[in-house]
Amino acid sequence: MPEADSAKGEKKFYEDVPMKTPGFFLKGASSLDWGMKNRLSRIFNPDSGRTVMFAIDHGYFQGPTTGLERIDLTIVPLMYYADAIMLTRGILRTTVPPSLTKPVVMRCSGGPSILKELSNEELAVDIEDAIRMNVAAITLQVFIGGEFETRSVHNMTRLVDMGLRYGIPTMAVTAVGKDMVRDARYFRLACRICAELGAQIIKTYYVPDGFETITASCPVPIVMAGGKKIPVLDALTMAYNAVQEGASGVDMGRNIFQAEAPEAMMKTVHKVVHENLKPAEALEMYETLKNQD
Ligand code: R5P
Numbered sequence: 520m521p522e523a524d525s526a527k528g529e530k531k532f533y534e535d536v537p538m539k540t541p542g543f544f545l546k547g548a549s550s551l552d553w554g555m556k557n558r559l560s561r562i563f564n565p566d567s568g569r570t571v572m573f574a575i576d577h578g579y580f581q582g583p584t585t586g587l588e589r590i591d592l593t594i595v596p597l598m599y600y601a602d603a604i605m606l607t608r609g610i611l612r613t614t615v616p617p618s619l620t621k622p623v624v625m626r627c628s629g630g631p632s633i634l635k636e637l638s639n640e641e642l643a644v645d646i647e648d649a650i651r652m653n654v655a656a657i658t659l660q661v662f663i664g665g666e667f668e669t670r671s672v673h674n675m676t677r678l679v680d681m682g683l684r685y686g687i688p689t690m691a692v693t694a695v696g697k698d699m700v701r702d703a704r705y706f707r708l709a710c711r712i713c714a715e716l717g718a719q720i721i722k723t724y725y726v727p728d729g730f731e732t733i734t735a736s737c738p739v740p741i742v743m744a745g746g747k748k749i750p751v752l753d754a755l756t757m758a759y760n761a762v763q764e765g766a767s768g769v770d771m772g773r774n775i776f777q778a779e780a781p782e783a784m785m786k787t788v789h790k791v792v793h794e795n796l797k798p799a800e801a802l803e804m805y806e807t808l809k810n811q812d
Pocket residue numbers: 574575576577578692744745746747770771772773774
């Protein structure tokens with residue numbers, strides 16, 4: 520029986536020493552193939568090394584989420600201000616104009632609805648179809664500690680294998696069940712497992728205590744998940760802290776599309792992520808843009 524890591528000594532994360540990235544701007548990506556690096560460079564801005572990804576894939580398990588009822592009317596116009604869009608193939612093909620050249624991060628898992636056990640997912644998109652849609656990355660949930668943990672991890676390793684075959688990076692989303700503790704210890708475990716098993720990008724939640732240990736111990740870029748709608752200043756502060764503490768950007772949905780002024784919020788998050796705009800100034804920017812709208 521393998522032993523759990525029960526060493527008594529304090530762990531050393533060297534949070535203040537960034538991992539070296541020889542030959543490429545993103546950590547963990549130096550040895551990847553040209554196509555993979557090119558796709559990553561479309562998602563992450565090579566100058567800042569960061570991204571503002573816009574998550575609108577909620578419908579794949581919870582139907583027409585508040586703010587996403589009419590993607591054609593309210594969401595498509597916002598896509599032009601994002602660095603990348605994360606969505607399902609149904610919405611891409613029915614609603615997004617093919618002339619939009621933003622990199623697409625394609626939701627490739629699904630199965631259970633909000634009415635059932637969410638960790639019971641399967642892969643739900645073929646790699647051939649992902650290629651047909653010219654995606655920049657493929658993505659799925661990984662439920663570490665969830666009821667169907669092994670299935671979701673194997674979904675990920677299969678997706679990683681398919682992606683590697685064609686130079687398409689996989690983004691693993693660390694999903695948190697209702698009863699799970701959201702702390703640094705849990706997210707270090709979840710993120711590291713996903714990276715060790717091959718994901719090239721990890722999307723995970725921000726925690727106020729020890730987030731830098733999560734980014735430091737994960738050898739691939741982490742993007743911060745937005746989570747449920749919170750006050751604007753709190754959301755901007757969370758995004759600011761995440762990038763200061765080692766995240767390579769954000770993947771936000773509800774805190775953008777459920778904001779009173781979504782376009783203002785998107786533009787402000789962009790400044791926070793790429794230009795390190797501080798939270799108080801960012802709030803000011805948001806209010807100014809909101810009033811202009
Ligand atoms: C994970 O469950 C999905 O990717 C979500 O649909 C999406 O990431 C949620 O984004 P947010 O929490 O920022 O609304």
